[in-house]
Amino acid sequence: MDLLTRFNATIARYCMYGVVAGVFVLVAVVTWQVFGRYVLNDTPTWAEAVALVLVLYVTLIGASVGVRDSGHIGMESFLVLLPERARHGFEILIHILTGTFGAVMAWYGYDLAAAVAPYKMPLLGISEAVNHVPLVIAGILITLFSIEHVIALVRGIEVEPSWH
Template sequence: MLSPSPTPASPAEGVRADALEAPAVHANFYTRLCATLARTCLGLGVLGLVLLVVAVLTQVFGRYVLNDTPTWAESIAMLLVLYVTMFGTAVGVRDAGHIGLESLLVLLPDAVRTKIELLIHVLVGSFGAIMAYNCALLALSVADYKLPTLGISEGWRYLPPVIAGVLIVLFSIEHLIAVLKGTEVEPAWH
């Protein structure tokens, strides 16, 4: 026999329950979004590494077998290194793969540790925002110039730190939410 679902004693209690559930739903959506972005960055990083290997092999083959190195191979390899590095940096921030001195934090009382963790994530997010903003300005300032061997805008060199900076901000916000909730951010590669 099915039992009736419990009803709130008053309409105000029902509204309060809905208000408590709504932030949790948004936080779960945000966490899933960040995890998806991180996995996408990992996938693009792997693809970038494969293309980087192809570009370097093309350089070696051209230089030693054909005695004529393709002019685009070195430029594309340098560009790919930037993209792979910046995507990896952003994922490292989300998955806490960066260097940290957590051994000192565990010695502190919980209240102090929480405040320091919040400060750390605010500082990392601020760094990401400053990096994104300044690299965007730089990309716009050189957008009219062309990379001679590729024929594309010089701004493509400064796009990876812009993307990584925005992702670092998003991932730092995710960490701030997790610290305030008393949870951990689960790495994207799990």
């Protein structure tokens, strides 16, 4: 468990570094797009497409880290009304369902990416699969982080957020 926790915490931390960098790049691209449109009167055609791709990566990978660090709006909010024993069982069930969702998301994200890989994004000239890769990455991370939570719950410990 300690190895899995260290591994997941490291991955989550570096994913968040990437997400923060992605947000900075996203702001720069959108700023350039606005500057080009209103100041230069020459909108860069690639900027909107790049911004859309960046939004996918930032949101999906950031959300997967939110699963690990419990930074999401949890389905366990109503569980405070249950007795401790029932709450524990439902918490495990919620993480199993979340991990299953992540696995399905990764599986079908891969299928979708493979199906559209031959097609090119018109303004960027790169494979359309680039838009679906974050589904696969986030799905794998959600599954991995959910497994860590289930193991921690069974052992009676809490998952330490990666930012501590």
